[in-house]
Amino acid sequence: MKLPRIKRILLAFLAMWIADATLSSSLSAQAGTATSPAGKPALQLWQKREIAFFQTFKGYRSGDTEAAKEFDGILTEFETHPMARTPMENMDILGVFYLPKDGFAKSLPIIAMNAVLGWYDALRFGSESGRAEIVNNRHFFKRALMLAGDERSKEAIKFLQENPEQARALLEQGIGFAEKHKNALDYDHQWPTAFGLEDVINAQGGKTTITPMASENWEKAWEDAKQRVRGYYLMPVTSQQPSTNPPSPAPPVTSPPAATQ
Numbered sequence: 001m002k003l004p005r006i007k008r009i010l011l012a013f014l015a016m017w018i019a020d021a022t023l024s025s026s027l028s029a030q031a032g033t034a035t036s037p038a039g040k041p042a043l044q045l046w047q048k049r050e051i052a053f054f055q056t057f058k059g060y061r062s063g064d065t066e067a068a069k070e071f072d073g074i075l076t077e078f079e080t081h082p083m084a085r086t087p088m089e090n091m092d093i094l095g096v097f098y099l100p101k102d103g104f105a106k107s108l109p110i111i112a113m114n115a116v117l118g119w120y121d122a123l124r125f126g127s128e129s130g131r132a133e134i135v136n137n138r139h140f141f142k143r144a145l146m147l148a149g150d151e152r153s154k155e156a157i158k159f160l161q162e163n164p165e166q167a168r169a170l171l172e173q174g175i176g177f178a179e180k181h182k183n184a185l186d187y188d189h190q191w192p193t194a195f196g197l198e199d200v201i202n203a204q205g206g207k208t209t210i211t212p213m214a215s216e217n218w219e220k221a222w223e224d225a226k227q228r229v230r231g232y233y234l235m236p237v238t239s240q241q242p243s244t245n246p247p248s249p250a251p252p253v254t255s256p257p258a259a260t261q
Contacts, residue, residue, distance in 0.1 A: 004093050008074075011086060014140065016241075022118065032110040035144075039202060041194070041199035041202070041203040042203070042245075043194075044188075044191065044194045045188070046085065046086045046088070046089060046187075046191050046194075047194055049085065049089065050088070050089050050092060053074065053092060053093070054092070055067075056074065057071060057096055059071075072113060074093065074095065075093075078090070078093055081256065082110070082113075083117070083181045083184060083186040083187055084186055084187065084230065085187060086118070086187050086188065086191040087114040087115070087117050087118030087121070087140075087191075088134075088138065088140060088143075088191065090110075090114045090142040091111070091114055091140065091144045091147075092143070092144075092147065093145035094107055094110060094111060094114070094144040095143060095145065095146065095147025095148050096146075096247060097150075098110070099111075099145065099147075099148040099152055099153060100148050100149065103152070104145075104152060104155050104156040104157065104159050105159055105163075105166070105167075105170060107144070108167065108171060108174060109170050109173040109174035109177060109232070110177070111144050111151060111174065111233075112170070112171045112173075112174025112175055112177075112178070112233065113174040113177040113178045113181070113227055114178075115140070115141055115176070115224055115229045115232070115233070116173075116174070116175055116178040116225050116229050117142060117178050117181055117182070117225075118134075119140075119225040120178075120182070120210050120221055120222055120225040121189045121190070121191060121192050121226050122134055122192040123221040123224060123225060124189070124212060124213045124221055125189065125190045125192050125193055125210070125212050125213070126192030126193065126195065126196065127193075127195075127196040127197070127198055128196075128199070128212045129195075129196040129197045130192050130194075130195035130196030130197075130210070131192070131195075131196075133195040133196060134192060134195050136148075137195075138195070141229075141232050141233075155183070159232075160234070167233070167234065168234060168236050171229070171230065171234065172231055174227065175230075177224055178226075180235070182222065190212075193210055196210065198210050199254070215259045216221060
């Protein structure tokens with residue numbers, strides 16, 4: 001029996017978002033040392049901070065008093081200075097705390113804000129292979145939902161299916177938030193340079209660089225980033241040409257570099 005078109009779209013979208021791994025196994029894989037072994041690309045400051053965040057969260061979950069104080073400080077920083085960290089790090093914070101606590105609808109504007117800013121950074125400063133790694137290995141767009149777990153992913157699908165206009169309004173609100181931070185110097189916008197083949201080549205003794213996008217193309221990149229985010233999060237209710245291919249299960253969230261050493 002052939003499923004109705006909207007059902008096929010929703011099933012594909014659900015499969016894309018739900019991780020095979022549990023949150024606990026993902027976090028345990030991400031808690032490790034912040035050093036880089038020989039022959040591996042050196043970690044950027046934000047990557048070391050990301051690893052420290054998951055170590056702190058692991059301690060917080062196990063009842064460690066000092067870790068709980070550190071985690072509370074991170075949440076306070078996020079609430080008072082939401083772009084003090086990179087969009088990738090913010091997706092982690094949203095995924096392990098705010099999305100499980102507040103739900104998808106309330107979190108959607110902040111997810112959208114970080115998604116637009118992060119992809120804008122990736123278009124301007126990342127390489128082609130780096131962008132592929134950000135999307136396919138680090139699961140940037142669905143990262144918060146994957147960390148939040150299956151129930152929140154299912155909740156997101158239900159909300160998008162039943163409240164398409166509200167979902168669009170919340171997403172546009174988030175894009176408006178992103179406009180405020182578009183040119184802010186709150187965080188290192190070149191964080192996407194941590195990904196891609198170039199870093200691997202240099203770590204092996206080669207010499208190559210990522211050529212950033214010319215500034216005259218940044219406005220187009222901004223529009224492209226907004227459209228990418230709209231197309232991703234609103235896909236179930238806006239897609240008119242669903243794929244005829246069966247959906248593939250989504251892989252688990254991968255750990256930050258060196259976190260499993």
